[in-house]
Amino acid sequence: MQAYSLDLRQRVAQACAEPGARQAQVAQRFCVSVAFVGNLLRRQRQTGQVAALPGRGGPPRCLSAAAQAWLVAQVGRQPDATLAELRDGLLAESGQWVSLGAVWRVLDEHGLRRKKKPARH
Structure with missing residues (x-):
């Protein structure tokens, strides 16, 4: 699954910072899940960043x-x-x-x- 763009992440975070904004309304406005909005805001509070985490690469090869x-x-x-x-x-x-x-x-x-x-x- 592809990560959401940095531009979208920034717009969602900015919309959540507006007075009276609710996560559910922001999620509906940008066609993302409420869980995504909550996770994005938590990441922003903890790290100051809204950028996606780097990919983890998946499981290792089973064949040498x-x-x-x-x-x-x-x-x-x-x-x-x-x-x-x-x-x-x-x-x-x-x-x-x-x-x-x-x-x-x-x-x-x-x-x-x-x-x-x-x-x-």
Whole structure:
């Protein structure tokens, strides 16, 4: 989710500083939640800032760089391997089990996205 812009944050804080302003009215006026307004004002009181916190980056990778390199090399050796076959090969090679999604993300990041094979009739 994208953080609200600094400009919007400043306008919300300024509107809350007006005499008689209520958080619910300000939230409705700027189409934000009342919780956002309350959190913004608390952050402003505690730090003097209204800027968004920096992103935290998300969870760490479950595959090491060596495992990712092995997957890419394996696709070069066996380009028609399925995601399940690649995952099973990685399990045999490194002893690490990962989801099919994790395998797909590595291949996608290296431009090796797997296409679905057409159904046979």
